[in-house]
Amino acid sequence: MAWALLGVAGVLEIVFAFAMKSSEGFTRLVPALFTVAAGLSSVVLLSLSLRTLPMGTGYAVWTGIGAAGTAIVGMVVLGDSAAPMRLLCIALILAGVIGLKLVTTS
Template identity: 65%
Template sequence: MSWIVLSVAGLLEIAFAFGMKWSAGFSRLWPSVYAAVTGLGSIWLLSTSLRSLPVGTAYAVWTGIGAAGTAVIGMIFLGESASVARVACIALILSGVLGLRLSAGVVA
């Protein structure tokens, strides 16, 4: 269940990033409210997932989902660069997130 909560926190992190963009430096009311609600929700869900997940793993996964998701959505909907190098770097981030998830139960 903690992984699901963490995944939703990551999705809210993506929503928060776009809310900040739309708020124009928090100068527009409703986009600013949207950014605040999604940002606080993301942090609250991250902290909830930390009850049972290691902080280093959870934080890395949370930021990875947010960074990769924001970049991909920016490419699709905002016309941001989709160069081969950029897509390859996003793939590396996602492979790191997946690796952390798959190794979470492995004791070294």
């Protein structure tokens, strides 16, 4: 259950970043509200998952999902660069997230 909560928290971290970009510096109300809601929800779910998971693992996975996912959304939705080295770096982040999942016994 903790891993599922952590996964949802990571996805909400991606929503948080995208909504923040869409809020244009918190000048647009609806995206700004999504930013706050997604950010708070993400942190709450992270904290719930940390009841069971080791802190370092949980936080690293949460930030990894958020960082890699946000970069991918930026490429797919916002037209950010999809240069081969960027893709390699994202793959390395995801490999680290998967590795942490595989070696954590909780």
